[in-house]
Amino acid sequence: xxxxxxxxxxxxxxxxxxxxxxxxxxxxxxxxxxxxxxxxxxxxxxxxxxxxxxxxxxxxxxxxxxxxxxxxxxxxxxxxxxxxxxxxxxxxxxxxxxxxxxxxxxxxxxxxxxxxxxxxxxxxxxxxxxxxxxxxxxxxxxxxxxxxxxxxxxxxxxxxxxxxxxxxxxxxxxxxxxxxxxxxxxxxx
Amino acid sequence: xxxxxxxxxxxxxxxxxxxxxxxxxxxxxxxxxxxxxxxxxxxxxxxxxxxxxxxxxxxxxxxxxxxxxxxxxxxxxxxxxxxxxxxxxxxxxxxxxxxxxxxxxxxxxxxxxxxxxxxxxxxxxxxxxxxxxxxxxxxxxxxxxxxxxxxxxxxxxxxxxxxxxxxxxxxxxxxxxxxxxxxxxxxxxxxxxxxxxxxxxxxxxxxxxxxxxxxxxxxxxxxxxxxxxxxxxxxxxxxxxxxxxxxxxxxxxxxxxxxxxxxxxxxxxxxxxxxxxxxxxxxxxxxxxxxxxxxxxxxxxxxxxxxxxxxxxxxxxxxxxxxxxxxxxxxxxxxxxxxxxxxxxxxxxxxxxxxxxxxxxxxxxxxxxxxxxxxxxxxxxxxxxxxxxxxxxxxxxxxxxxxxxxxxxxxxxxxxxxxxxxxxxxxxxxxxxxxxxxxxxxxxxxxxxxxxxxxxxxxxxxxxxxxxxx
Numbered sequence: 001x002x003x004x005x006x007x008x009x010x011x012x013x014x015x016x017x018x019x020x021x022x023x024x025x026x027x028x029x030x031x032x033x034x035x036x037x038x039x040x041x042x043x044x045x046x047x048x049x050x051x052x053x054x055x056x057x058x059x060x061x062x063x064x065x066x067x068x069x070x071x072x073x074x075x076x077x078x079x080x081x082x083x084x085x086x087x088x089x090x091x092x093x094x095x096x097x098x099x100x101x102x103x104x105x106x107x108x109x110x111x112x113x114x115x116x117x118x119x120x121x122x123x124x125x126x127x128x129x130x131x132x133x134x135x136x137x138x139x140x141x142x143x144x145x146x147x148x149x150x151x152x153x154x155x156x157x158x159x160x161x162x163x164x165x166x167x168x169x170x171x172x173x174x175x176x177x178x179x180x181x182x183x184x185x186x187x188x189x
Numbered sequence: 190x191x192x193x194x195x196x197x198x199x200x201x202x203x204x205x206x207x208x209x210x211x212x213x214x215x216x217x218x219x220x221x222x223x224x225x226x227x228x229x230x231x232x233x234x235x236x237x238x239x240x241x242x243x244x245x246x247x248x249x250x251x252x253x254x255x256x257x258x259x260x261x262x263x264x265x266x267x268x269x270x271x272x273x274x275x276x277x278x279x280x281x282x283x284x285x286x287x288x289x290x291x292x293x294x295x296x297x298x299x300x301x302x303x304x305x306x307x308x309x310x311x312x313x314x315x316x317x318x319x320x321x322x323x324x325x326x327x328x329x330x331x332x333x334x335x336x337x338x339x340x341x342x343x344x345x346x347x348x349x350x351x352x353x354x355x356x357x358x359x360x361x362x363x364x365x366x367x368x369x370x371x372x373x374x375x376x377x378x379x380x381x382x383x384x385x386x387x388x389x390x391x392x393x394x395x396x397x398x399x400x401x402x403x404x405x406x407x408x409x410x411x412x413x414x415x416x417x418x419x420x421x422x423x424x425x426x427x428x429x430x431x432x433x434x435x436x437x438x439x440x441x442x443x444x445x446x447x448x449x450x451x452x453x454x455x456x457x458x459x460x461x462x463x464x465x466x467x468x469x470x471x472x473x474x475x476x477x478x479x480x481x482x483x484x485x486x487x488x489x490x491x492x493x494x495x496x497x498x499x500x501x502x503x504x505x506x507x508x509x510x511x512x513x514x515x516x517x518x519x520x521x522x523x524x525x526x527x528x529x530x531x532x533x534x535x536x537x538x539x540x541x542x543x544x545x546x547x548x549x550x551x552x553x554x555x556x557x558x559x560x561x562x563x564x565x566x567x568x569x570x571x572x573x574x575x576x577x578x579x580x581x582x583x584x585x586x587x588x589x590x591x592x593x594x595x596x597x598x599x600x601x602x603x604x605x606x607x608x609x610x611x612x613x614x615x616x617x618x619x620x621x622x623x624x625x626x627x628x629x630x631x632x633x634x635x636x637x638x639x640x641x642x643x644x645x646x647x648x649x650x651x652x653x654x655x656x657x658x659x
Contacts, residue, residue, distance in 0.1 A: 016512070017505040018383055018482050022623040027604050031252060031266035033226035033273050035334075045625050073505055075384040078417060078482075079621060080602075081317040082224065083333035104351075104387060104419050105317060105331055112335035156349065158208035169335075170237070173343045176205050176212060180345060183204045189216050189310055189440070 001114045003166035007095055008136040011069035012058055013129050019072060020079035021106060025088040038084055039091030069135055071128055072099040076117075077106025086113045096137050098144075100125050111159050114166065118144070118153050127151075139164060191457035193353050194424050195390045198328040198454075202311050204345055212345045216310035217327075219296045220247035220283065220337065222274040223604070224315030228338035229277040239281045240344040246305055247278050248286040250295045252604040255567050255594035258288060267605065281341075292437075294570020294596045297321040297411065297538040301403070302572055304436025308425040308450045313340055318538045318620065319420075320413040324406035325433070326425035326454045328390070331414060351419045352463040354389035355456075358397040360471035366548060366658035368473050370405035371540060371618070371637035373397065374412040375476035379486040381466055386418030389464060392456060393423050397470040403432040404544045411539045412620050415483040424455045475653055477525050478622045478635040480513035485622070486635065487525060489652045495521040516624055517632050518612075526650050528634070532615040533564035533645040534627070535591075535638055537601035540618035541569030545638040546577050550585045551658050552642035558590035559648030565592040565607070567599040591645070603628045616644035 029041040046057050053060040070089065076099040077085060086109045089097065097110065098118045110117045116139060120128070128135065128146060136145035139160060144151045162169065173180075192200070205212040218241075225247070232238065239245060252267040254260075262268040271288065278285035286292040292299055297318050300306040308326040313319060315337040322329035332346065340346055356377060362368045378385070391413050398406065406423050413421030430447045433439050440446055474488035480499075487494065496514065500507025514521060519528070535541070535549050546566065558564045566586050568574035574596055577583060583593045600607040601619035603626070609615055611630025618641050619626075622633040636644065639653045 015508075017509045020482070020621075020623045022602075022621070022626050026625055026629070027602050028629075030223050030604060031264075031270050033270055034230070035227045045629055075387070075417065078383055079317065079414075079623060081315060081331040081333055083227075083335060086333070101384060101387065103384070103417055105333060109333035109335065112333060156209065158210060161208075169347060170235070170339050170342050173212060173339065173345055173347060176345075179205050180212075180214070180343065183214055184344075187202075187214060189307060189446075 001166040001168065004114055004116060004139050004163040006136065006138050007068050008134050009066070009068035010064065010134050011071045011098070011128060012064040012067040013071045014058060015073065015129070017073040018075045018078055021077055021082050021085040022079055024077065024085035025082065030082060030084055035087055037091060038088035039093070042088040042092045066093070068093055069096045069098065069137065070094045071125070072097055074100045076102050078103040081105045083109045083112070086110055086115055090115055098125065098128060111162055112169070114163060116163060120151070120153060124151055191460040193456045193460045193462060194326065194392055194422055194454060195328065195353050196460070198309055198311065199350065210347055210349050212347050213311055215313050215340050215344050215346055216244060217305055217312045218245045218340050219300055219305070219312065219314035219319070220245060221251055221296050221314070221316065222249045222270045223251045224334050225277065225337055226270065226273045227334050228341060229281065231338040232281070232341060237342045239283060239341045242282040244344065245283045245341065247274060247283050248293055248296050248299060249274055249288055251598045251602065253288055253597040254605050255597050255599050255607055258595055264606065291571050294572065295538045295541065295598055298542060298569035298573065301325060301407065301432070302436070302570060304433050304439030307433065307439065308429060309454050313346060317414045318411055320418065321407050321411040321538055323410040323413065323421040324403060324423050325429055326423060326450070328420055328422065330420055352389045354386055354391045354418065354464040354466070355462040356391055356393050357395040357465070357467040358393065358470050359395040359467070360397060360469040362397070362470050362473065364654050364658070367475060367639060367654040367656070369548070369637040369639065370401055370408040372473050372476045373470060374409045375478070375483065375486045375635065376473050377468060378412065378416045378483045379476070380468070381416055383415060383482050383484045384417040386413060386416035389418050390420045390422060391416070391418045392462070393421060398423055399426065402544060403428055404542045407542070408539055412483065415620055425450055475637060475640050477640065477650055479517065479519060479525065480510060481516055481622055481624050483620065483622060483635060485510065485513055489525050489640070489650055491525055493519045493521050493523045493525065526652065529614070529649045530562055530616045530644045531613045532609060533562055533641050534567070534600040534615055534617040534619065535565070535641050536567030536569065536599050537619035538569065538598070539620045540638050541567060541573065543573050543576050545618065546573070546582050549638040549642035550582045552639050552653065552656060553589045553591065553646065554585050556589055556646045558645045561648045562645050564590065564645040565594055565600070567594045567607070568596050570596045600627050602626060616641045616650065
């Protein structure tokens with residue numbers, strides 16, 4: 001996994017609560033057996049109508065073409081555990097997702113793919129939704145710079161380390177091989 | 190110190206604790222075709238193997254056709270994914286219940302059916318409805334593909350400890366054949382919301398839960414994820430032990446385990462939960478969802494709500510309800526029983542077990558499906574299908590005009606050919622009414638099996654409390 005770098009970008013405002021992973025990547029694209037190339041299917045049914053981009057959907061607004069930050073509302077990523085949702089966001093170019101809350105499985109899947117989900121207060125989210133300027137995301141210092149005002153955010157220290165160092169968590173777990181083997185010996189079911 | 194059931198299972202599976210997280214041992218890993226191919230690729234790429242092939246079980250359920258199994262699969266991408274699972278299981282030495290196996294079925298139906306699911310164990314699967322297995326007092330988590338790879342390689346999962354949430358359900362339902370487990374769980378989600386359980390493991394408790402059969406408990410735990418919970422749990426009891434006794438993969442020295450489970454697998458009196466919610470089952474009505482998430486649900490006797498009434502002052506929720514009504518093509522104030530139905534789907538990991546089909550058959554027997562409706566029954570597994578056919582349920586459904594199909598996830602998520610056409614409206618016993626879930630532009634109303642069966646006969650929703658179901 002690539003280490004997480006500082007990011008400066010305008011943010012794409014997705015003004016909708018309870019966005020489920022079925023919307024992030026619809027089921028018809030889950031049959032692929034590789035991890036790559038899902039960006040073209042991101043928000044497919046909202047983004048396209050019979051294959052043509054829908055003008056009323058925010059991702060089709062040229063102003064947000066190279067955006068790396070997605071602003072979302074409460075309970076983003078609820079529903080299905082499909083990691084394809086995170087692969088699609090990543091492949092499309094989003095590296096940071098900011099919301100007031102995330103669904104658990106989605107939140108966890110983000111860290112496995114070098115995506116930073118940031119949880120903020122209602123007030124902060126409102127501020128971010130109303131700004132037109134770029135937002136700078138600095139994970140090292142846990143800060144968002146918006147219109148020259150820093151806003152600090154919380155992240156669990158170990159998750160921060162995983163992202164900053166781009167760690168492979170299977171390799172990390174395998175460091176405990178001896179303990180797993182001991183546990184296995186005493187635990188039978 | 191007093192502990193909750195969740196804490197007992199959690200604590201007994203900790204291999205290592207570090208950085209505020211726990212490395213938990215996984216007792217059973219269930220695998221299916223959609224969320225595993227990239228995980229197996231990852232193993233190959235890094236030269237890793239599957240640590241415990243004896244604790245790993247695979248089946249194909251999400252995109253298998255439910256039509257004649259002797260015919261080849263027409264959809265090439267589905268076929269590729271199914272073949273990939275066959276190849277991966279062969280290469281890594283994993284037990285696979287393939288499309289021709291008498292044990293094939295929806296992964297959350299076959300786990301308990303085969304005794305793979307056991308009380309006090311930890312279970313994971315790359316599927317959010319893994320919460321189903323909590324009905325047996327197993328701590329069961331849905332995980333993403335990266336974690337599937339992690340578990341294949343290490344038989345462990347790294348997690349932060351979730352909070353605990355007790356939901357007490359007390360009181361007797363006046364008509365338990367009409368007001369089902371599905372109605373109980375939809376009522377709960379309607380009240381606590383789709384993120385009401387986020388970050389928690391729910392333990393369902395109370396006399397109503399004790400009275401439920403194992404299959405009904407599975408329906409409750411199955412939809413824990415629709416309230417956002419990491420898992421749902423019900424303490425095992427004699428019904429649990431009886432259900433699993435003699436199942437194919439249940440331990441040989443079963444009685445020894447039962448003695449141990451009886452002693453340990455319960456929340457101690459005095460144990461504290463981080464969060465609590467209580468519901469009386471007495472006045473629950475049959476539920477029907479009207480919107481695009483499972484919390485957007487109301488009584489069958491109710492009306493489609495006005496967005497401001499649904500939002501209760503939350504402008505985002507109000508906007509969500511407005512969009513939902515638009516998508517569902519419903520008008521606020523309309524009676525639920527006036528909603529006409531085009532399709533009926535009885536199936537899914539929520540409601541496709543033998544009891545579900547038996548209850549639905551009571552409504553259907555001797556009647557005909559409305560001429561405006563196409564209705565199908567998709568048993569949850571080959572075993573459910575066989576058992577149902579042995580008692581003649583297939584004939585009851587077919588005589589009424591239902592399609593009787595092979596087992597799989599089918600129209601719950603429409604990854605196989607069973608989908609809604611755009612604009613079609615379906616009464617479905619599944620778990621998600623998200624936009625496009627059952628087919629792009631399709632409209633889903635979540636209901637119980639008896640409610641779905643009655644909607645098939647009448648062409649619109651009816652209050653099943655008015656039918657004779659006994």
